[in-house]
Amino acid sequence: MIIQSLLDTDLYKFTMQQCVLHQFPAAEVEYRFKCRTPDVDLRPCIGEINEALDALCELYFTEEELDYLGKLRFIKSDYVEFLSLFHLKRKYVEVRLSDDYPCGIDVHIKGPWLHTILFEIPVLAIINEVYFRRNYPDLSEDEGLRRLDEKIGLLLSEPDNDELRISDYGTRRRFSREWQRKVISILKDRLGPMLSGTSNVLFAKEFGLIPLGTMAHEYLQACQALGPRLRDSQVFGFEQWAKEYRGDLGIALSDVYGMEPFLKDFDMYFCKLFDGARHDSGDPFLWGERMIEHWRLNKCDPHSKSLIFSDALTIPRVIELYRRFRGRVGLGFGIGTNLMNDRGPRPLNVVIKMVKCGGQPVAKISDTPEKGMCEDEGYLHYLRQVFGIRES
Template structure:
């Protein structure tokens, strides 16, 4: 069976961003690049198997019942569903080959209309991940995986004062396999009960009666570095465009595309009132939360009316630490990915696909975590730092 069997087997934020692209920037061009952050991994020997899976992905179409499900989501508009009824992946936009620079590495570049390439990221990462683990480690050790999962569930259920803790599955991109991801969901539903808020995976949400969770990803704000009126205003322009599209819905803002300092300078009283919360994805989460709470208070917004979403490399212990630290001071939600869907024994991979160009111009993510910044144009990266007054990271002596 193919790794990807439905076009809904992806994260919700890809569809929410795609709808905004259709309505606002249907002619924009995009380029994405793959990176494996885990050293010493031989992906090149899996190239043929990955290629076969991409061909299978490009043969998929959305079925009538899947389109009907999307129509039932309050923030999805009818014309976008009609467009998705015609959509299919086009292999011509994907260039996949062995790396000439990194032994065992692969070069994967996605180039084409943003509207027609935006959905590639999540299924391609899921394909690469599953092919690697399937061909290297075989089927998952389900007994060990369930033992680990039940230990996490028991740990949080046994803790006093965590009744309002809410955990969401964010694990599609780096899951051990599609089948293992599917198998986990009933255990999370039964084990966590009200503490399980849903999943970012649209297909699993549809078939298991869960809430599909997600808003925007880094690429939405990155693209505005090329689309916005001027670079300095790109972040604010991205938030404005999002608000125009969703009119108060899907109101969680991503904070780490150009670093937290730049975000706080742009996220003024208007945006503090307009958005329901913010999402953390790099840097120290405690420092991040403290600074966000202080920022809201400085703008006379009660932090208890806003949601802080934590989603950076979380495990259950970290979830509990953060919940305990911020409990009663704000609303919270926790997106747990790899530690839920790829914790069966073998060490998970750290792989990403990021937008690197829009309309032929370089774009970048200036992360608050070392190693997460991704840009293939050092000159542009330096210029972006200068414009947003973001210092370069210190070089160890």
């Protein structure tokens, strides 16, 4: 059984689901899967994927898990009661063979947002684990451990590393559940406080780490359909988040429409209200410099704010960014695939993105063009016009 607990997912799925419960309980959504890695055939995996999904949809939260969630300062009691009855419903997710997609399978999730939001991370983890188990059944851990040791050595040998903090963001693209558990255990033992936490709630609970995360792209995408006016959808999303969390969980995602529209909307009110911003596409050095300058222009001391970097990070890139911004602003580094799926074989670059909300298209326009995703080119063109984004 690949997924053995509903806590085996990223924290921001719970923080967003709580917001959905309180503010958008009737929203209907659709998600699609995309494999960005060329020349990958997932057709032989479909039987095992569907079996794992059947098992996933039999899971409920245990009382111990609910108690853990209820002790997180930002989780509310009515949401915990909701989760006590919650399980993922199999009718909302379909995986089938399809020649319309280069990888050979179509993964379609459709239903109430409140009841589908927790599918993304475990579905991606299942696809990864089935794929690597089938294609590399006898792969030794030795190379993965050697690479991990090399990364830890770079972090520990970095001069003036007292402010250097990394975290695990790798659940969705991990080699396997057990490999993620082993990597986190090694990181905790060898890095100590340099490991600031993990986005995986199950492993945060197991290892006594801080669970990390706030919002994901789907939240701001859904606001395109749920807000009063498309041009104000990003502002609406930030306002509703502030309404839900009252200043807590204050890391804003900056790349649903690209940097320029983000800075236009992220005015002095949001600069002062939110603790920082997360980078997930485009040039991270340019982004960091612009965020620091933006805070200054909006009468905020950058030393009181945080830059969270999470876009395809490697340890050498983390060190470069740390050297650039250390002492100028708070820093955090969320490392995903390079920590949890670096054992020799090429990792899969797979995503599940929201493509519709309330029956209408939604989209992400990224500063890294290949990270954008929308099924309706007409809507994408309109969205660019509304936000004043030039065609790439």
